[in-house]
Amino acid sequence: MYIGIDCGTQGTKAIVVDSQQKKVIGVGYAPHEIIENSEGRREQQPQWWTAALVDAFREAIKVAKIEPHLIKGIGVSGQQHGLVMLDENDQPLYNAKLWCDTETTVENTEFVNALGGKEKAFAELGIMVQTGYTASKILWFRKHYPAQYQRIAKIMLPHDYLNYWLTGNFCMEYGDASGTGYFDVVKRQWHLAAFRLLAPELDPQRVLPPLVSSEQKIGIVRPEIAKLLGLSEQVIVSTGGGDNMMGAIGTGNIQQGIATMSLGTSGTLYAYTDTPLAGLPMEIANFCSSTGGWLPLVCVMNMTSANKNLMDLLQIDVKKFNEFIQQSPIGAEGITILPFFNGERVPPLPQAKASILGLDAANFTQANLCRAMMEAASFTLRYGLDLFRQAGLSTSQIRLIGGGAKSAVWRQMIADIMNTEVVCLKEEEAAALGGAIQAMWANGEGELESLCEAFVHIDQQSVVQPNSQHVAAYEHVYQRYLSLLQQHY
Numbered sequence: 001m002y003i004g005i006d007c008g009t010q011g012t013k014a015i016v017v018d019s020q021q022k023k024v025i026g027v028g029y030a031p032h033e034i035i036e037n038s039e040g041r042r043e044q045q046p047q048w049w050t051a052a053l054v055d056a057f058r059e060a061i062k063v064a065k066i067e068p069h070l071i072k073g074i075g076v077s078g079q080q081h082g083l084v085m086l087d088e089n090d091q092p093l094y095n096a097k098l099w100c101d102t103e104t105t106v107e108n109t110e111f112v113n114a115l116g117g118k119e120k121a122f123a124e125l126g127i128m129v130q131t132g133y134t135a136s137k138i139l140w141f142r143k144h145y146p147a148q149y150q151r152i153a154k155i156m157l158p159h160d161y162l163n164y165w166l167t168g169n170f171c172m173e174y175g176d177a178s179g180t181g182y183f184d185v186v187k188r189q190w191h192l193a194a195f196r197l198l199a200p201e202l203d204p205q206r207v208l209p210p211l212v213s214s215e216q217k218i219g220i221v222r223p224e225i226a227k228l229l230g231l232s233e234q235v236i237v238s239t240g241g242g243d244n245m246m247g248a249i250g251t252g253n254i255q256q257g258i259a260t261m262s263l264g265t266s267g268t269l270y271a272y273t274d275t276p277l278a279g280l281p282m283e284i285a286n287f288c289s290s291t292g293g294w295l296p297l298v299c300v301m302n303m304t305s306a307n308k309n310l311m312d313l314l315q316i317d318v319k320k321f322n323e324f325i326q327q328s329p330i331g332a333e334g335i336t337i338l339p340f341f342n343g344e345r346v347p348p349l350p351q352a353k354a355s356i357l358g359l360d361a362a363n364f365t366q367a368n369l370c371r372a373m374m375e376a377a378s379f380t381l382r383y384g385l386d387l388f389r390q391a392g393l394s395t396s397q398i399r400l401i402g403g404g405a406k407s408a409v410w411r412q413m414i415a416d417i418m419n420t421e422v423v424c425l426k427e428e429e430a431a432a433l434g435g436a437i438q439a440m441w442a443n444g445e446g447e448l449e450s451l452c453e454a455f456v457h458i459d460q461q462s463v464v465q466p467n468s469q470h471v472a473a474y475e476h477v478y479q480r481y482l483s484l485l486q487q488h489y
Contacts, residue, residue, distance in 0.1 A: 001025075001070045002443075003060070004250075004436030005053055006077040006243060006429060007158055009034070009098060009265050012052035013429050016064040017436040019072075019445055022454045024427055026064025030055035035095060040102030040343065040350075043095035046084050046161050053162060057229055068230035073443045074166065074221070075238040075435030077246035078159025080179045083137040086154040093148045096158060097137040100266065100301060102343045105350045107143065108136035111181070114197045118282065125194065126185040127178065128282040131343070131350040132301075135181025138198045152199075155207045159240045167219035167237050172209040175245035175290035185286055185294070186276050214239050214290040217442045238442035243431045244268055244297055245290035250434030251399045251425060252456035254291050254448060259388070259395040260430075261381060261414065263404025267303035269384045270295050271393050280391050283346045283384070290438065291448060296393060298346050298384030303377050304404050306339040306354075310373045314366055322409045324370035330470065331477040332372035333363035336484050339376040346384055349489055357484055374410060375474075378417050379481045385418055398422045400462075401430040411462065416470035417478065424462035427455070 006013045009032070016026035030052035035043040061068050081099035086092060097104070108131040115121035115129075122128050129135055134157065142149045156164065157180070160172050178185045182195040189211065195204045212218060221235040240246070244262070247253075253260045253272050262268040270287075273294045280286055280296065289295040311321050340352035356372070388395065398420050404410050405424050415422040427433050437455055441448050 001066060001072060002436040002439045003057065003071055003074045004077070004429070004432035004434065004439070005056070005074065005162065006246070006432040006435065007049050007053070007079060007162060008243060009079055009100065012049060012056045013432050014053065014056035014060040015429050015432045015436060016060050016066065017433070017455070019440055024429070024433065026060040026062070026066070027429065028056040028059030028061070028063065030059070040105070042098045042101040044098060046092050046096050046158075049158060049162060050165050054228065069232045071231055071235055073236045073238065073439035075246070075437070075439035075442075076159045076162045076166070076240035077243045077431040077435045078157060078162060078176070078240065080157065080176060080242035080244060081133050082158040083134050083141070084156045084158060084161045085141065085152050086156070087151045088153045090154070093151060094141060094145060097140070099132045100342055101137070102131050102350045104136035104140040105131045107139035108133070111135055111139055111198060115194060122282055125181070125183070125191055126276060127285055127287070129181040130345050130348065132345060133179060133181035135194070135198055142199060150201065152202055152207055154209070156209055157242070159242065160209060163218060163237060163240055166221050166225055168222050169219040170209045171212045171218055171239070173212055173214050173239035173241050173290060174288040175214065175295065176242040177211060178287040179242060179285070185288055188288060212239050214241060214292065214438065215441055215448075236439065236443050238435070238439040239290070240435055240438065241290035244270055244287070245295060246431040246434030246438065247401060248272060248289060248295055248434065249291060249437050249448070249452065250427070250430035250432070250456065251401060252452040253399060254452055257394065257396050258399060259397070260399045260401060262402040263303050263400065263410065264402035265303060265305045267300045267377065267381050268297060269381055269388065270297035271388065271395065277391060277393075281387050283348065283387055284391060296388070296391070298381070298387060300346050300380040300384065301342040301344050302339045302380065304402070306341055306377050307373055307404075309341055310369060318407070321370050322407055324367040325374055325409050327367040328365070328371035330473040332368040332375065334358040334360070335363055335368050335372040336481055337372045337376040338485060338488060339373060339380065344380070346380070346387075347485070347489070352489060355488060374413060375477065376481070378410070378413055379478055382417050382478060395420055400424050401428070411464045412467070415464040415466045417474045419466045419471050421466070422464045424459045426457040426459045
């Protein structure tokens with residue numbers, strides 16, 4: 001038995017995987033709170049994650065109806081970019097600022113300028129540093145909390161914090177490290193000159209974790225954690241990784257030609273490459289994968305979160321939301337939404353606000369608003385797919401994950417807007433499954449390719465082909481969206 005953990009923005013999921021039956025036999029979940037304000041603050045307390053891990057783990061074990069001492073390994077997936085800072089006693093010095101925090105926009109601009117501007121920063125790091133990345137959060141903390149900043153002993157990401165809690169080992173894996181903003185994604189090493197611009201008073205050899213490759217075990221569970229969870233004292237923990245890197249493993253996206261699209265709180269689109277791609281547009285983050293390659297990725301900030309904002313306003317549930325969409329024609333009778341409730345990363349508009357355009361007395365209906373919102377969320381990812389295609393990344397199939405993938409209406413909309421076959425997978429918790437598969441790989445249960453073949457299965461009932469008439473209709477609406485985007489930003 002192996003455990004996959006996924007510490008996301010809204011909660012932590014735990015799954016139990018039976019390596020002999022080759023299937024998931026138990027799932028648990030525990031929600032997280034979030035600290036936020038209208039200035040873009042999005043924070044959580046790291047101890048919320050460990051508490052949620054314990055609750056989700058216990059629920060998963062209960063559902064699986066097994067004894068926890070049967071567990072052989074754990075792999076942890078975590079939300080990328082979050083900043084966790086510990087003092088010399090391993091206590092958090094501040095809340096963890098999350099990937100979706102846009103309070104550090106000014107500091108990100110300062111950092112990019114200190115690197116010599118966008119072009120030079122991109123050339124130096126192999127990636128364009130964005131406001132959501134870890135780097136600007138360090139600069140922000142140095143500026144606003146100088147006394148606490150001086151006490152920083154360890155800097156890590158959310159999944160590293162959970163690994164550290166589990167094992168006591170302080171380290172970071174290449175994939176998640178490549179989303180910090182002070183890591184060279186081509187050479188796979190810390191960019192010490194970039195880090196010194198952020199934190200000249202801190203010793204990077206002391207505060208930054210040693211880097212490890214993704215097929216390794218980082219250690220075994222600490223005795224007190226084993227006792228807390230009822231585990232044996234020989235449970236291994238793999239390196240884990242960022243949620244996108246683990247999602248790639250959990251969707252079998254470990255070879256070229258497949259793209260994974262996540263319709264979660266945010267939306268992501270990523271594809272595997274064996275070598276770092278040259279000449280990528282700055283909007284594509286050329287992250288390292290957690291499988292020894294690279295994972296070019298586009299992230300947009302407003303996906304199911306945009307739909308949820310409208311559902312909350314209209315006081316409707318997901319079922320009613322999907323019904324409304326089917327009552328409205330493609331294009332929502334002229335309504336276009338620019339859905340930047342949380343700012344936006346692609347295109348880079350961190351301080352943008354949302355807009356509803358094209359309203360008149362005839363088209364101002366709940367159904368049209370619902371369709372316009374889902375189309376808008378989809379168009380933000382189409383924008384990303386166009387960047388992929390321009391960079392020469394071809395996609396024959398999109399593997400859809402995240403909460404939005406459960407909607408048949410949305411699956412068809414994605415297939416039509418992207419003009420590509422769309423499939424879902426039998427196991428919904430792709431990032432947690434990726435963590436479990438990685439733990440099996442690290443523990444010598446087989447090669448990664450064979451493990452993905454054994455555990456990742458396409459749900460044949462979910463396969464959707466693009467409808468040629470819809471493709472043409474959506475293309476017209478998408479061009480309208482692009483035109484309004486250009487006018488307003």
